[in-house]
Amino acid sequence: MEIAEERTIEHISQSVVKGDQAATVAYVQNALDAKIEVNTILQVGLINAMSEVGRLFEEGEYFVPEMLIAARAMKSGLELIKPFMTSADIKPSGKVALGTVQGDLHDIGKNLVGIMLEGSGFTIFDLGTDVSPEQVVEVIKSEQVDLIGLSALLTTTMPMMETTIQAITKANLRDRVKIMIGGAPITQDYADRIGADGFAPDASQATRLAINLMNK
Amino acid sequence: MKKRLETQQVNWTIELEAMPQFDMAMQRVYAWFENEIIDRPPVRFIAHNAFLEAATEDIAHLTKEQKKDWWFNSELQVDLFIKSIEGCRFHGETFPVFFPNLGPDVYAAFYGAELEFGEVTSYSIPCVRRWEDAELLKLDLDNKYFKKIEDLTRHALERCTGLFLVGYTDLHPGLDCVAAWRDPLQLCYDLYDEPDQVRRLADLAIADFDFIYNHFDALLKENSQLSVSWMGIPTHGKMHIPSCDFSALISEKFFREFGLPILELETKSMTHNIFHIDGYGVAKHLDAILSVPEVHALQWVQGVGDNYPIMQWVPLIKEMRSRGMPVIVDLSVEDLDNFIAVMDPRGLFLWVAVEDEQEQIDILNRIKKWV
Numbered sequence: 001m002e003i004a005e006e007r008t009i010e011h012i013s014q015s016v017v018k019g020d021q022a023a024t025v026a027y028v029q030n031a032l033d034a035k036i037e038v039n040t041i042l043q044v045g046l047i048n049a050m051s052e053v054g055r056l057f058e059e060g061e062y063f064v065p066e067m068l069i070a071a072r073a074m075k076s077g078l079e080l081i082k083p084f085m086t087s088a089d090i091k092p093s094g095k096v097a098l099g100t101v102q103g104d105l106h107d108i109g110k111n112l113v114g115i116m117l118e119g120s121g122f123t124i125f126d127l128g129t130d131v132s133p134e135q136v137v138e139v140i141k142s143e144q145v146d147l148i149g150l151s152a153l154l155t156t157t158m159p160m161m162e163t164t165i166q167a168i169t170k171a172n173l174r175d176r177v178k179i180m181i182g183g184a185p186i187t188q189d190y191a192d193r194i195g196a197d198g199f200a201p202d203a204s205q206a207t208r209l210a211i212n213l214m215n216k
Numbered sequence: 217m218k219k220r221l222e223t224q225q226v227n228w229t230i231e232l233e234a235m236p237q238f239d240m241a242m243q244r245v246y247a248w249f250e251n252e253i254i255d256r257p258p259v260r261f262i263a264h265n266a267f268l269e270a271a272t273e274d275i276a277h278l279t280k281e282q283k284k285d286w287w288f289n290s291e292l293q294v295d296l297f298i299k300s301i302e303g304c305r306f307h308g309e310t311f312p313v314f315f316p317n318l319g320p321d322v323y324a325a326f327y328g329a330e331l332e333f334g335e336v337t338s339y340s341i342p343c344v345r346r347w348e349d350a351e352l353l354k355l356d357l358d359n360k361y362f363k364k365i366e367d368l369t370r371h372a373l374e375r376c377t378g379l380f381l382v383g384y385t386d387l388h389p390g391l392d393c394v395a396a397w398r399d400p401l402q403l404c405y406d407l408y409d410e411p412d413q414v415r416r417l418a419d420l421a422i423a424d425f426d427f428i429y430n431h432f433d434a435l436l437k438e439n440s441q442l443s444v445s446w447m448g449i450p451t452h453g454k455m456h457i458p459s460c461d462f463s464a465l466i467s468e469k470f471f472r473e474f475g476l477p478i479l480e481l482e483t484k485s486m487t488h489n490i491f492h493i494d495g496y497g498v499a500k501h502l503d504a505i506l507s508v509p510e511v512h513a514l515q516w517v518q519g520v521g522d523n524y525p526i527m528q529w530v531p532l533i534k535e536m537r538s539r540g541m542p543v544i545v546d547l548s549v550e551d552l553d554n555f556i557a558v559m560d561p562r563g564l565f566l567w568v569a570v571e572d573e574q575e576q577i578d579i580l581n582r583i584k585k586w587v
Contacts, residue, residue, distance in 0.1 A: 064401070108465075
């Protein structure tokens with residue numbers, strides 16, 4: 001990359017990390033006008049910035065509001081480059097269906113994971129809350145998703161995660177999807193016990209986990 | 217330095233058939249508030265959020281409307297509570313308390329938010345989608361949720377004599393209320409995008425707090441009840457449980473800017489404030505919380521999942537104690553000996569999840585030897 005290009009990409013990245021939506025849009029437009037490769041804008045400018053945001057979150061420097069405004073800035077930049085992604089043969093990072101399990105209406109964590117995954121280039125199918133195992137099976141069939149993310153906040157509802165995984169297995173779809181779970185009462189041990197592919201304690205680590213699972 | 221509202225307090229007793237040591241239990245509670253011990257630290261035999269762990273009836277099969285009717289059935293709710301304490305004897309400082317409960321967002325619902333009812337809790341439906349919607353928010357004493365809390369309280373008062381205490385509902389003014397009106401994640405955006413609107417909503421979410429509190433306090437005191445809520449720790453004055461679950465999502469800077477002014481207001485007219493710290497996300501604001509002199513005690517809840525068990529949080533609990541705060545801790549029986557081994561009993565109030573009566577008595581005897 002030339003120095004001017006590098007500087008533009010750096011500006012994009014910094015704007016995302018700061019959560020400055022207007023600046024992100026302006027710099028991404030500058031990058032497009034300067035004919036910088038779309039994949040470079042996406043990977044080096046936008047997605048790397050979200051990785052940095054995740055790091056700052058995990059280190060306790062950023063909190064949820066900072067993560068959200070950064071993801072919003074990233075998404076605005078992404079919208080600008082989307083029309084050029086097909087011609088550049090850039091595919092989404094993967095398709096993810098997210099839902100809070102049946103009987104549970106808590107959605108903060110699930111929504112946050114969705115926002116962060118979207119910011120990392122995933123296509124999201126948000127099934128909402130109180131999601132039945134049948135709904136999950138259906139979305140695997142209809143949307144060919146790669147990954148299922150299940151959330152539960154209550155100890156009374158977490159067994160529905162296992163029920164949902166059993167339903168996926170019974171429908172002979174278990175080999176087609178990876179399954180990750182999260183929520184306050186969830187642990188890695190629980191994820192292992194019920195046959196999930198992974199567990200993440202927060203939205204930032206869920207994003208990293210999703211990327212890792214997609215690469216397996 | 218703790219600051220307690222001075223009142224001309226007259227202490228009265230309540231006769232409870234299943235809790236003959238009521239007065240002694242009250243004395244232990246008062247001693248705990250002063251970081252003192254009479255014969256042992258107070259002990260409550262219950263786990264935090266026990267009522268969320270198991271519904272008193274299986275209502276999973278009910279429709280949304282039927283679930284709401286179940287929660288709104290005052291007679292049934294009081295019946296279920298009485299059934300749950302039938303034949304029980306209450307040891308330690310395990311006060312049998314019925315508190316009228318429509319979920320944690322009922323304060324937001326008093327102003328017009330709608331609640332959706334699940335099996336063990338309820339969820340608010342955000343009602344301030346556009347800032348103009350805030351104009352519709354108004355405390356309404358004829359509001360169905362306000363009326364139902366009154367109704368649940370009165371039903372319980374009619375049947376409590378000799379059996380149990382009646383408390384007031386779980387009140388979350390301030391940022392938790394704003395989050396219920398606006399949606400928690402939307403409120404996170406608002407902190408950056410529309411801070412003045414957040415301040416406006418936060419002001420509204422505390423404006424009537426004293427009025428609401430005093431309304432239910434008067435209803436209870438007219439019936440010679442104590443001041444108690446879901447935490448089950450009664451006092452003769454005005455006991456309150458300030459909390460801010462939303463603060464787990466935000467930085468200390470934002471908490472100090474938007475949450476702390478509310479905490480100062482909601483605690484100032486109470487005689488006993490026990491701040492409910494729901495996990496490490498809230499505990500990161502400890503310095504700010506303790507800057508309010510009217511915060512008289514803390515409840516530490518480590519939560520579940522990887523945050524369980526308690527021993528990993530001993531340094532934090534010691535930090536709270538070193539700041540002079542009486543602290544409630546939530547222990548499993550398995551943690552008890554390890555915890556006792558590393559902590560000084562002064563200023564601790566133990567919650568232990570044990571149901572068996574003989575085991576409760578054994579634990580009380582073990583704890584007496586700790587002193």
